[in-house]
Amino acid sequence: MIAQLWWVLLAGATLIFLFVAGLIAWAWRRPSGETDERRFVIWLGLAFPMIVLAALLAYGLIVGERLLPRATPDLVRVHAEARQWDWRFRYDDLPGLETDNVLHIPADRPVDVAITTADVVHAFWVPRLAGKLDAVPGHVNVLRIEADAPGRYEGLGSEFNGVGYRDHRFTVIAHDDAGWQAFLQGETP
Amino acid sequence: MNALRRHRALSRIWASDPGWKGWFTTVNHTDLGRMFLVVATFFFVVGGILAMLIRAQLASPRSAFLGPDHYNQIFTMHGTIMMFLFAIPFFEGLAVYLLPKMLGTRDLAFPRLTAYGFWCYVFGGSMMxxxxxxxxxxxxxxxxYPPLSSTIGAPGINSDFWLIGITFVEISAISAAVEITVTVLRYRAPGMKLSQxxxxAWYALVTAVMILTGFPPLxxxxxLLELxxxxxxxxxxxxQGGDALLWQHLFWLFGHPEVYIIFLPAxxxxxxxxxxxxxxTLMGYGWIVAAAVSLGVLSFGLWVHHMFTTGIPHMGLAFFSAxxxxxxxxxxxxxxxxIGTLWKGRPEMHLPMLWLLAFFATFVIGGLTGVMVAIVPFDWQAHDTYFIxxxxxxxxxxxxxxxxxxALYYWMPHFTGRKTYFKLGHAAFWLVVPGFHGTFLMxxxxxxxxMRRRIDSYESGQGWEAINIIAxxxxxxxxxxxxxxxxxxxxxxVVAIRGSRDPWGAGTLDWAMPTPAAPYNFASLAHVTSRDPLYDDPKLPVRLARGEGYLGDPDRARRETLSVDIATGAPRYVVVFPGNTALPMLMSAVTGLFFLGMLLKAYWLVPISALGVIACALIWVRGLGSRVPEGALPVGRGLSLATAAEAADPPGWWGSVFLLLANGTFFGSLLFGYAFLFSIAPNWPPPAYLEPGPLPLLLVLLGAGLAFIGPRFDTLTGQGATLVGLILIAGAALPLLSGSTDPTRHAYDATVWVFVGYGLLHCVVSLLMWSVVAGRRLTGHSAQTSLGTKRIARLWSDYTLLVALLTDAAIGLPGVLT
Known part of the structure; x- marks a missing residue:
């Protein structure tokens, strides 16, 4: 959905850019003379951006609302704790287990990741699953992710956090049903 | 007196000291403006070299050119230098150089402050x-961002350089902002209405007010972070009850207006x-002024958009997204x-116009991508990547x-008095602009x-190699x-041929003088009745040189200009400027020692240099104004005016008003921070709230009463009462702090100490001011020439007692409520 949003934004931006460039180029072509101030300032300056922006904002808000976490019965809840420079994950369904730099989730089910940090500010980002969310000391931020298909997804720390920033990565493994059940039984997949 | 003799007489009065000494003692805005621009350009070059190091490192995958430790310093300093040591000072330099000329006056409102700000910038920048x-x-x-920048993530001295060096440099931004505001409002050519x-000048005014309200949170x-x-x-x-998010709020409360502080002067x-x-002529002058003002106001509502990914509720995000x-x-x-202006006229393709076209192409794209990242779901993906x-x-x-x-190419004939002669500028243009788009479009x-920002290298095979090598x-x-x-x-x-005055055929007063500009700008001050005085009267420069305007008579042999009414531009009083002096540089050097003491943890140096600053400040004010009234002086064109020393609202009063605006924003930010920690931070409440009891409250109330009433009586008794009142307010600090001897225990205690420290500092400042007032009275200054000084002191003591009352309430309330 965010990809589609991007293409809409890009197309709109290109059109507006070409329009403005055309207006400027035309200034050299046309004979000089009286120019209607109202047309430029009120119609182009005020009305035009307001209409475009209102439409855009509504669109963004709707997309944003759809991406919001909602209560669902088959919700899985996990915890992510960042530190310089690794990630530790814990699971509500499997108390006591902590995995290092690997997050296991079931595919096709919504997962809430409760994100926090043990030291500085970090950010949790799995580009193919969701946008990024910060890990702030003393605060817990919840991010909803959902993997459409089983597989491995690359995750990144995406808030600058010192000399180890480049390699501050983790892997998300999305299991199919059987794999997830096996993981919950404590078997190493 | 003919034009040449007038020029010689005025030059003698206004010229900076000859030779190298002049660099350190000049208070002239033309010199200091040029110096600002040169130093800012130096920092642009340094920041540019750092950028090239970054691009060299990222040109290929797995580069071993720089390690992460050096890389982190380099990108941090690239951003820091470009923002704080290039962009803002470059604007200051341009405004310092241009404003008095455009406004048709002889210098900025506070020439020594210009110099002080410049040297603070140089010394602070040198630290960096x-x-x-x-x-x-x-x-x-x-x-x-703390904790990364605090002792946990950065135990070395690195962060201290930033916190202390940049704060030192900010003094110059605040000085310049006060200066610009007062100059635009009060130092224009007689007759020049605000709307003319x-x-x-409008943009400079909005920018300056934004600096006054945008920089204090930073x-x-x-x-706080240095403490x-x-x-x-x-x-x-x-x-211990602090919150890393507090920094992010304070930083972006500054950081977003900063973007517009940079854009508006441009x-x-x-x-x-x-x-x-x-x-x-410009299309829609009024609309543009309104747009600039509303940009200034709106930009303060935007800081949260840098924090879309910190976990703020979605509806809150929607508001800030809107x-x-x-x-x-x-x-x-x-x-x-x-664009309408271009349509209206016959655009010509000179070099400045070429750069303006580059601006249009580039800025419109930047604006459109800006709208994209303002859409929250998109920002979640783009945040902290190279898209940003x-x-x-x-x-x-x-x-x-x-x-x-x-602007550089447009005003170059003005800076140098020469024709732009060589065609190097065109070659440069065709390297910079395609080069820029080749870098950043990719x-x-x-x-x-x-690709994330700030990674020091990357692995191959992610499709980034071609992009990065091209970039x-x-x-x-x-x-x-x-x-x-x-x-x-x-x-x-250095070598181009001499050019003519006003080569572009502009209509503003900056071109109504011979170039390069004489130290006094105008041999006499124009009477202005329209936006483009040179279009109305092409002979104006000659008539000004002949002394047909105001103050064309240099007989009084001192630096004089006129101050005008804010709205109408009617002349109000004669301002007498100070002459050349090394005091500003000395004072900023001593200020530098204060910061150096903090930086090197040589804390013995801190109180000594604080006393040094006070001593410099006392010398600074000693020479201000005459002891006895001079009465109305002839200023030309049949008009007579008194000097600023006899006015109830001298320039210093206006300067204080705008300095207090910045100061009040600082205090407001402190209150905001306190409320933020109180309501948002985890690990609150603290182990114990202070319960100071009635004593400090009584002291503050009594002191505030005395300090409020005292200044309203023009007697030594009144001034004595003020002094006693201020001392009582300061005395309230002791019983207040007795319950919290350890500021490291909890953020609450730390905040209380900062509140009290801030209040005490203002008590000291007000006490000093009132001592100066009383001292002047005792050494024979007349009532008329002390009027303005007294009103300045009253402004500060009123502010101090307001701070004291608010501080008392802020500290006491949580203890009472719980």
């Missing part, structure tokens, strides 16, 4: 350069240059008014650097492919272009 050369430069990013000001944040680092006051440490230059290049997109409206008004890097360079380079180069794409090569091309611009300017300044 030293850190860079010594390899101990800040390395936590230019945004300095050159458009650049200064507060820097002080945490140096003394363990836990403002940002969550375990827009001012565009609005000035574009109509001249199109041989017409506000963020809303700023596109006044920006669009300006863009389309400029590309976007911000489009906005800042397109929206600041390109228009500033246009980097949008890298961001969308998931790096284009970056070097752009750098060569910028180098050519610098060379072009230097060559033109």
């Amino acid at each position: 350069i030293f850190a860079l050369l010594a390899g101990v430069a800040p390395d936590s990013g230019w945004f300095m 000001m050159p458009i650049f 200064i507060l944040g820097s002080i 945490e680092r140096a003394f363990g006051l836990p403002f940002f440490q969550v375990a 827009a001012g230059a565009i609005s000035t240059i574009l109509p001249v290049m199109a041989r017409t 506000a963020s997109t809303l700023v596109a409206v006044p920006t669009a008004v300006q863009i389309f008014a400029w 890097v590309a976007h911000l360079h489009y906005v800042l380079v397109g929206g600041f650097v390109f228009p500033m180069i246009a 980097l949008h794409w890298a961001g969308l492919l998931g 790096s090569i284009s970056g070097f091309v752009m750098a060569i272009g910028f180098a050519l611009v610098v060379i072009d300017v230097v060559v033109n300044a």
Whole structure:
């Protein structure tokens, strides 16, 4: 959905850019003379951006609302704790287990990741699953992710956090049903 | 007296000291403006070299050119230098140089303050350069997020250089802002109404007020973080009731207005240059002023958009997303008014116009990508990737650097008095602009492919290699272009042939003088009745040189100009400026010792240099104003006016008003921080709230009463009562702090100490001011010439008692409520 949003934004931006460039180029072509101030300032300056922006904002808000976490019965809840420079994950369904730099989730089910940090500010980002969310000391931020298909997804720390920033990565493994059940039984997949 | 003899007489009065000494003692805005511009350009070159190091490192995958420790210092310093040591000072330099000339006056409101600000900038900037050369430069990013930038993440001295060096440099921003505000409001050519000001003055005014209200949150944040680092006051440490998010709020409360503080002066230059290049007048002057003002106001509602990913509730995000997109409206008004101006006139393709076209192309793209990242779901993906890097360079380079180069070429004949002669500038243009787009258009794409900002290298096989090598090569091309611009300017300044006055045929007063500008600007001050005085009267420069305006008679042999009414521009009083002095440089050196003491943890140096600053300040005010009234003096054109020393609202009073605006914003930010920690931070409440009991409250109430009533009686008794009142307020600190002897225990205790420290500082300042007033009275200053001084002191003591009352309430309330 965010990809589609991007293409809409890009197309709109290109059109507006070409329009403005055309207006400027035309200034050299046309004979000089009286120019209607109202047309430029009120119609182009005020009305035009307001209409475009209102439409855009509504669109963004709707997309944003759809991406919001909602209560669902088959919700899985996990915890992510960042530190310089690794990630530790814990699971509500499997108390006591902590995995290092690997997050296991079931595919096709919504997962809430409760994100926090043990030291500085970090950010949790799995580009193919969701946008990024910060890990702030003393605060817990919840991010909803959902993997459409089983597989491995690359995750990144995406808030600058010192000399180890480049390699501050983790892997998300999305299991199919059987794999997830096996993981919950404590078997190493 | 003919024009030449008048020129000689005025030059003798206004000239800076000859030779190298003049550099250190000049208080002249033309000299200092040039010095500002040269130093800012130096920092631009340094920041540019750092950028080239970054591009060299990222040109290929797995580069071993720089390790992460050096890389982190380099990108942190690149951002820091470009923002704080290039962009803002470059604007200050341009405004310092141009404003008095455009407004038709002889200098800025506070010449010595100009010099003081300049030297603070030079000394503070030197600290940063030293850190860079010594390899101990800040390395936590230019945004300095704690805990990474605090003792936990950065135990070395690196962060201290940032916090202390930049705060030192901010003194120059605040000084320049006060200066610009008062100059625009009170120091114009007689008759020039607000609505007749050159458009650049409007932009400078809005920018200056934004600096006054935008920088204090950052200064507060820097002080709090330095207190945490140096003394363990836990403002940002969550375990003791601090919160890292507090820094982010304070930083972006500054950081977002900062973007517009950088853009608006450029827009001012565009609005000035574009109509001249199109041989017409600006379309929609009133609309543009309204757009600039609303940009200034709106930009303060936007800071949260840098924190979309910190876990703020979605509806809150929606609000800030709306506000963020809303700023596109006044920006669009300006863009389309400029295009309309082009339509109205006959645009000519001179070099400044070429740079303005580069501005349009670049800035419009930057604005459009800006609207994209203001859409929250998109930002979740783009945040902290090279998409943002590309976007911000489009906005800042397109929206600041390109228009500033246009301004440079536009005013170069003014700076140098020479024709722009060589064609090097065109070659530079065709290197910089394609180079720029080759670099940053590509980097949008890298961001969308998931390349994070601030990584020091990357693995191959992610599809980033081609993008990065193209970006790096284009970056070097752009750098060569910028180098050519610098060379072009230097060559033109030194060897080009002499040019004529007003080569572009502009209508503003900056071109109504011989170039390069004489130290006194105008041999006599014009009476202005329209926006483009030179179009109304092409002979105006000659008539001014002949002394047909105001103050054309240099008989009084001192630096004089006129101060006018804010709205109507009617002349109000004669201002007598101070002469050349090394005091500003000395005072900023002593101020530098204060910061150096903090930096090196040589705390014995701190109180000594604080006393030194006070001593300098006392010398500073000693020479101000005459002891006895001079009465009405003839100022030319049949008008007689008294001097500022006899006015109830002398320039110093206006300066104090705007300094207090900044100061009040600082205090407001402190209150905001306190409320934020109280309501948001985990680990509250603290172990114990203070319960100071009735004694401090009584002391403050009694003291505030005395300090409020005292200044309203014009007697030594009244001044004595004020002094006693201020001492009582200061005395309330002791019983207040007795319950909290350890500021490192909890963020609450730390905040209480900062509140009390702030209050005490203001008691000291007010006490000093009232001592000066009483001292002047005892040494025979007349009642008339002490009137203004007294009102300045009253302003500060009133502010102090307001702070004392608010502090008392803020500290006492939680204890009472729980």
